[in-house]
Amino acid sequence: MAKALLGYVGGPDPRLLAEMRRLQQRVQDLESELVRIQAQNDALAAASHEESLLSSIDVHHAEPVLA
Numbered sequence: 001m002a003k004a005l006l007g008y009v010g011g012p013d014p015r016l017l018a019e020m021r022r023l024q025q026r027v028q029d030l031e032s033e034l035v036r037i038q039a040q041n042d043a044l045a046a047a048s049h050e051e052s053l054l055s056s057i058d059v060h061h062a063e064p065v066l067a
Helices: 002-009 014-055
Strands: none
Touching: none
16 A cells, blocks of 8 residues: 555656656647648638639620730
8 A cells, every 4th residue: 555655646647747747748649730720721712702703704795905
């Protein structure tokens, strides 16, 4: 029982600390990937919006340009 008490009082388990560090690093990696993907999505959405504006112009019914 003394060993159990010493283990309990002795501090946190090194395996638990290592797992916590690993999980914190994984969270940071996922957050970085999320920021990268959001930026890529914003760029694609902007490009799609520009393309839809160009395609909304009806060339067949457009008025001639005055020179």
